Amino acid sequence: MSTHALVSPVSVTDGAVTHDVDFIRPQLRSTGLRRIVLHAGVQINGAPHLGTNVMQTSAFLLAAAARDRFGVDVGLRFGALDNAPFETRASPRTGAVYQRSFHHALGATEVERLTRHFYGDLFETLSAVTGVPYEIETYTAQQAQRAFREEFLASLAKMDRLRWVLAPSHGNAPTSHPCPRCGWSEKSGDHTELLAADLHRASFSAVCVDHGRFEVDVTPESPAYIGLTTLHRNLVKERVAARDAAALPVIVKGADWATGCRLLDEAFMTWSGSVPPPRIFTPVVLSDSGAKLSKTLINAGTADLSAETEPWMLDATKWNGTVPRYAQTLVGLVSLMLSDPRHFERGYTTREVARLISRGDISTMTTASGGSRS
Template structure:
């Protein structure tokens, strides 16, 4: 796609989705209103929306729908409540780039995108997959944004302090973050080669208090090594998905001048039940407000995902265009792509019952084409 400045398009008529009555009918007239109680209670005039960015391959339409919805939600929060808003996207450069296993034990080791490619090439991936689109969406909505990698997030003192605080409550947290097993592993890349034990089987917590934690870990090539985590050290911290999100969200809540609003796809709702319970393990803590965006589904009803696409089990309809599976296959300009997503996202956000649901790729194609139901 060609990155050029987006000119706000004239809205074209779109067909209306046929959506069931929402359980929030009459209580919520716009999905942005989910934030109203917390915004009023906080007395704050600034809101920072937090959303995610995957860099382990080109995004599909479901990912871009979530990100477009984030810009539209931010604009709605600004316009409805008069709040100052911005968006912070977290780029997951900790995603596995390569893996190997121990020949004798089968223990799996991984190296992340950050440890294989380095910061400059990770930045290039972010710009390639999202830079032009995010700039176009920002121009159209007037909402500023920034992108921060997980590597940068975990290096901040507030993140590291929240991680240390979570260790002090782990006897309780572990049955919330992993209710089936009670095991919440932590991993640390080998300081010499960057390989890390995926499930942290041999990572041992030696000591921990409010200011410092010491661990022992094992590298397939270099054997045992020791790591120390304090708010000021540069030790790279690898956490499970729920543990990582808990620490990130608690770190975001440390900003006394802004209310954090967590934006995730609706498939995250079960996990966020556990995250909210994890927040309540901290004395006096309150989970952040959340808004869940529509997900894009295959014909089978399964969420469109890179795993299903890679496995060839996505069960896609004939109406599924190549660009829906790989945004870089869009044949037009980036402003045309942004206009398409903004029109689709605005339609979804027009009523809560249209926002609180999923859409198959077949339905997405129909709505974009403007065909009647």
């Protein structure tokens, strides 16, 4: 594949890193593990935009590159965020904002259907192209596991220090618990109180907008649902992933997560001897103003998009063609980005993506290691 279509600035890792998958190598060598599991995310709150699918395609291609360069077994685990808010309302008495998640509003069956609708065929095609197996796990299923609850309880024991890492400006890192009768939970957690906690149990008092005050006991076995702030949730998830003694966890996130991961790294340090998992940051897709493409900007009509921005870049379901052809376009685009770290460690406007596609340089479906699989 020709790379002259791209002109990118020199990376700070120039001369030290020839492929972004090599960021995994230090911990792979130090642990001696022969299996890698890459962890990435899946949003189910509407159709994915191009930036989301670039990150997910990157995860497949990075896994294939790790397999080919390091000779290890690989897998992909996508976390489906069914805890995203589905509906919101305010308390007429206090003004506090309450929300109900996709899981609590729609149920597990509908969440599964939405996940298949937005990602099923694409992931199956990407898996076939790269030879990388994958699985999808909802946040609801993950937070119900014993390991997640044990790590959550352990984090509460360190919360006097952790809260100033997870929220340096104000030290407020609340938990939220949906009402067991209706599923509504207070967004800010201002009226949620931790009554008692140790490594085996935590008791909370919370307020429902309709049913008043209720209490929740969280234990490794209890059914109580745990809602956490974004950084707290990711800290617990990464510590759970690090429990896997047979595989090295690798976190794959969009480059907009880099600043947040600085805080996650510091949070890991509150456990003596704890080492954060390696992370790889993928290119973000930008509007003409330089803002990251997001559902919020798209829905608000403030994304500042160029005339070259195709509808499918904002909503993948508007792709005018087959899913295999869409996957081919994504694989070609991301393979071009992965051809040099300076191409991968940057952002791309929708205008630039349109230019690259129009050149025809990404029409051949390839894996990250360069071998054609079409």
